[in-house]
Amino acid sequence: MEDTTTAFAGGLVAGLxxxxxxxxxxxxxxxEGLRHGLPRAWGAAAGVATADALCAVAAVLLGAAAAPLVTGLAPWPAVTGGFVLLAVAARGLVRGLRTPASDALATTASSSGHGRSPGTLRRPATFFALTMVNPATLxxxxxVTTSLDGVVRTLASGAAFVVGVGLxxxxxxxxxxxxxxALEGRVGPGVQSLTTLAGNLxxxxxxxxxxxxALR
Incomplete structure (x- = not known):
């Protein structure tokens, strides 16, 4: 029981x-929160947390072998992740440059559907993938799991560590x-567009x- 509690606490600290x-x-x-609000954008947060938890699972299962395995692929995972970030930023900049009128039209069009847009459905998967391309997490x-050797060594303690990371x-x-x-609806379209542009830059x-x- 003590090992499980310690593993859970270690997972919380490692996750944070x-x-x-x-x-x-x-x-x-x-x-995402600014553009879509918490109910629609929460899926992005869940996608990131799922990826972190999956990396924790891999670390628990593979133990000390995980780090050399991933490091041996360098620099390509980091290069891939960097280019993915650039692609996401480019897409966000294009969207941020739209006029307020076109934003309003897009919002109206999406609200006239069935309550969930394709973008909403893609959001968790997109952020999951963005997180998984970063090898540093694994x-x-x-x-961490290697340093907790003797604690993360049973199924229960390993599961506790993963749950702590995920939470x-x-x-x-x-x-x-x-x-x-919190800023959604409190700032005008112009300020929202500027914020989106700045974030994507x-x-x-x-x-x-x-x-x-990665290439240095």
């Missing part, structure tokens, strides 16, 4: 350590989406940095 630093995914979650969790990640990602959604810069660091 990965989630809290505001990187490209965090910026995108803030933008390497980090592998290092910590989901809580933080939801907080980011909620922070963005940050993501583009981070994508360039990721690619440059």
């Amino acid at each position: 350590a990965v989630a809290v630093p505001l990187g490209a995914i965090g910026v995108l979650l803030l933008t 390497v980090y969790f592998a290092a 910590a990640s989901l809580s933080w990602q939801t907080l980011l989406v909620a922070a963005g959604s 940050v993501v583009a810069v981070l994508g360039v940095v990721v690619v440059a660091d």
